[in-house]
Amino acid sequence: MSPKVLGVFVYLEDLLGAISLVRDRGGRIHTVYSPIHCEELLKAVGSRPSPVRFATLLGGIAGLLGGVGLAIYTFLQWGFVTSGKPTPPAVPLVVVGFEMTILLGFLSTLVSMWILCRMPRLRLPDHYEPGFSQDRFGLLVSCASMGMEDLTSLLRQAGAEDVRRVSG
Amino acid sequence: MSGKPNQLQTEILTYAQVQDLVLGAMGRPGRLYWAMVGFCLLGLLYGASCWAYQILTGMGVAGIMHPVMWGIYLVNFVFWVGIAHSGTLISAILYLLRARWRTSIARAAEAMTVFAVMIAGLFPFIHLGRVWIFYWIVPYPNQRDLWPNFQSPLVFDFLAISTYLTVSSMFWYSGMLPDLASVRDRSTGVRKKIYGLLSLGWQGTHQQWNHYGTAYLLFAAFATPLVISVHSVVSWDFALSIVPGWHSTIFAPYFVAGAIHSGLAMVLTLLIPLRRIFRFEALITLHTLESIAKTIVLTGLIVGYSYGVEYFMAWYSGNMFEWDTFIWRAVGNYAPQFWIMVICNVLAPLLYLLRPIRRSLGWLFGIAILVNIGMWYERFVIIVGSMAHEFVPYAWGLYSPSWVELSIMGGSFCMFFFLFLLFSKFLPTVSASEMKEALGPPLRGRLLRGEP
Secondary structure (H helix, E strand, O other): OOOEEEEEEOOHHHHHHHHHHHHHOOOEEEEEEOOOOOHHHHHHHOOOOOOHHHHHHHHHHHHHHHHHHHHHHHHHHOOOOOOOOOOOOHHHHHHHHHHHHHHHHHHHHHHHHHHHOOOOOOOOOOOOOHHHHOOOEEEEEEOOOOOHHHHHHHHHHHOOOEEEEEOO | OOOOOOOHHHHOOOHHHHHHHHHHOOOOOOHHHHHHHHHHHHHHHHHHHHHHHHHHHOHHHOOOEOOEOOOHHHHHHHHHHHHOHHHHHHHHHHHHOOOHHHOOOHHHHHHHHHHHHHHHHHHHHHHHOOHHHHHHHOOOOOOOOOOOOOOOHHHHHHHHHHHHHHHHHHHHHHHHHHHHHHHHHOOOHHHHHHHHHHOOOOOOEHHHHHHHHHHHHHHHHHHHHHHHHHHHHHHHHHHOOOOOOOOOOOHHHHHHHHHHHHHHHHHHHHHHHHHHHOOOOOOOOHHHHHHHHHHHHHHHHHHHHHHHHHHHHHHHOOOHHHHHHHHHHHHOOOHHHHHHHHHHHHHHHHHHHOHHHHOOHHHHHHHHHHHHHHHHHHHHHHHHHHHOOOOOHHHOOOOOOOHHHHHHHHHHHHHHHHHHHHHHHHOOOOOHHHHHHHHOOOEOOEOOOOOO
16 A cells, blocks of 8 residues: 655645646545635545435435325324315425425435534544644645655645655 | 635635634633623523423413413514524525625524524423423324324424424534534643534545535525525414414515514624624624615515505405404504504614614614514514404403513523523634635635735
8 A cells, every 4th residue: 555645735726736746647635635615626636526415305305205194194094174175185285295305305414414524533533634624725645656755745846835644 | 615705805814813813702701701691591590480480380470361362472482483584594595695794694693593493492382381291292193193283383383493493503513513623623631522522523624525515505405495484384373363463375474574684683783792792893894784784674674565565455355353453553552562663673774774874883783672672572563462352342352471471581581692602602603614715715826914
């Protein structure tokens, strides 16, 4: 397994440049740390649309069917005939179905986000720097075709303010 | 998300300074803070003890009596649900509309939402009397296999409010994760452990931001129709009955507009002191406060239009009971409350049309307080005013709240401010990560002021 190197950057364009350079040399981008949500960065890393969307869709459908199904079941089990209205009545089902769609859709989105983000997590990786949540970007890379020294100097040339080897 | 910089750039220098400003507010609190917390806690305990007294003694200690069986407990329920609305409006709807001025105030508004829904949810239980059987309203069958009636607006209410509480609290918490990680990374000892747990091990990796960004957008997309639906459902508690003054098709939009009106006023009421105490002038700019004031003018006009349309519908329908109820509102026993409502909700916010008033913190705060008062009276006029004056003159009667009801209401306000005070000191009150996004990423070609 090739060694990993962590570069710490102050400026976004330096980081984007470093990502491009490492890619050109056949290196592998393991993780990029950022203090903000940045579309340019996600695009540069080649992130694909998050599968959270599918969990949302499934949760929403389950909520709609569950809410409407429960309401219909209760109506059929005990017929509340009010003012000659049909049982089960259609209009109240809209409210129940709507609220349950929102609730289960939301919860499935939340849970899938936690799972995909691998949270909760009690221990942070040893190479994690507190600056990554404040004002610094981090780039964790490895490259089989390059030595440690070359990779380090590549990141320094790209503008990294600090570069260090990461074990594991 | 990291598009063009906005007006914040003229005020804020670097990411580190944003961080210092936001997290600086979480420093060791002074005596005044603890005095305020203590005062609110005492008020909360007093309110709770009055509720205990009501449970032990019976509902007779409350002023509710035939024909007004829904007193200020339900007035407060509707009031607090309304207050809860602007938080989601600011955090979700304005997020989807890309209104940048929301960034600095969204977190505090969301916190307000969560606390207000929690308090709103208490009032139906207080009103129940036998609160220990509150679970009867939960959709589950009893021993005869009899379920709650899903045609009842009260069951709609349970579903809507519990969904809203879940969604708004988790939306608030999820939005806070990057900032909680930031607090963790600047803390030591026990504090670091606590914030480490609260941040769920957030690291800000590109994978996390990718999933988080998508999820946050979807949360906002869910919260937006939800916020409209919740107060619509609350309005149907009234509109689905045949009581004059309640049985109206405009109730849902009318209630939603009123809810946003009161919520925005409460945002101003909380933010103006918060901004001053924590020196957030650079983050919560006068432009932001002005934008809220302009939105209040809009909601105030919608509310005023609704008041007018109610009268028109009562007159044009030719329904004598409806018309009599509305005439009685304006000139009857509750006329003072009615005119307070009109003046505070419709006329007072029009002063915000004047720029010098919108840019004066004193005026902004004063008018926001008036709107809060007016919106509470609106709920009083709708709920109590209609029940006191139904169809048969023989059944007419007046209501005034007892000291127990007023004490519990006072306790609810103390609970709200108590929770908000705790939030303002122990959690990041402004979303630092979103503020940084609004500044734009640090680029060599565009040095932010103050950088070497």
